[in-house]
Amino acid sequence: MEDNQSIKLDDFFDTTRYDIEEKISSTISDEKIREILHGGKRLRSLLTQLTFKTCTEGKETHEDYQRSLESAVSIELAHGASLIHDDIIDKDAERRGKPAFHIKEGIGHAILTGHRMLAMGFDIALNHGKVVAKLYVDSWNEVVNGEINEVDFNRNGHKEQSLKSTIFEAYDKIIDLKTASLFSSACEAGALEANMSGDILKVFRQYGREIGLAYQLADDLVDLANGEMIDSVIIPLLNRLEKKPIKKTSFKRWEIKRKFAKNEDKIRQYYIDEITKHVRKAEEISKSDVIPHSSYKDLLMDAPSYIINRMLSEINISI
Ligand code: FPP
Ligand code: MG
Secondary structure: OOOOOOOOHHHHHHHHHHHHHHHHHHHOOOHHHHHHHOOOOOHHHHHHHHHHHHHHOOOOOHHHHHHHHHHHHHHHHHHHHHHHHHHHHHOOOEEOOEEOHHHHHOHHHHHHHHHHHHHHHHHHHHHOOHHHHHHHHHHHHHHHHHHHHHHHHHHHHHHOOOOHHHHHHHHHHHHHHHHHHHHHHHHHHHHHHOOOOOHHHHHHHHHHHHHHHHHHHHHHHHHHHOOOOOHHHHHHHHHHHOOOOOOOOOOOHHHHHHHHHHHHHHHHHHHHHHHHHHHHHHHHHHOOOOOOOOHHHHHHHHHHHHHHHHHHHHHOOOO
16 A cells, blocks of 8 residues: 555555455464454454554565564464453353354363464564564463453452452553553554564554553443443442442342442443543554654554444444
């Protein structure tokens, strides 16, 4: 795509998604892994391509573009692996409208396939040099730590009687590690593939992190609106908002639902305010002087609200 014409984000995402799918097909021969990756929105890898193109201003060689797509594939592999493991942990039977991988293949196979995918992704990252490989490992480490925090919070959170602010602090940390970290690395990876160094890497890391935080909050808000409780956050929060706490021993679904319905507006408003805050921060970061001017820079500005509003349209909200 030439830079001297204005590009629409929709078109950029559509064209790039096509290229990512092609790269997945030509890189991964294992049918089962291809099926796991099938149907993903490719948000993280689209952001990799967007920061890459912003850095090259659309003037990269064909070889460089293909290499950046390889990086995108490694991100999709890590993300896909994390979802297989997440569905086992969350005891979810469905993913992307189909039976979850552990339901189809059994838990043992699912755990091991997740490990294989991570190894495949790491192999690609390693081929792109030590800096990219280190980014992959650091991000993987953060995602795993986020998930461990969530598992612990789910075990103990019901008992928490701590301050509302402490509950949200724990929640913020979880979503920062388990989700925002991979968005952040995806954005940095695009800049690394374009041979950038210094401040611009930091700017893209922050940009991706803000989108990732908004993404997970929006994902959770949609779940809440669809009646899927996020126990780890909602129960301690309801305990703070209500006089009579829900005890873990007398943990009743209907009781939580009733209390949630009573406090729904407050909780919903909290989510909308937080999501808006992170989207606006990402937009602000996209204007940074260290990012070169091109039509891709304008797309960086459009991307956060575009991504989040698409998610929120399911529950008729727009920010
Ligand atoms: C989805 O969250 C899950 C994640 C963002 C990360 C899951 C991470 C692990 C299972 C750690 C293992 C990591 C690797 C790389 C193998 P969610 O449950 O809120 O979203 P959902 O509604 O899509 O399930
Ligand atoms: Mg889950």
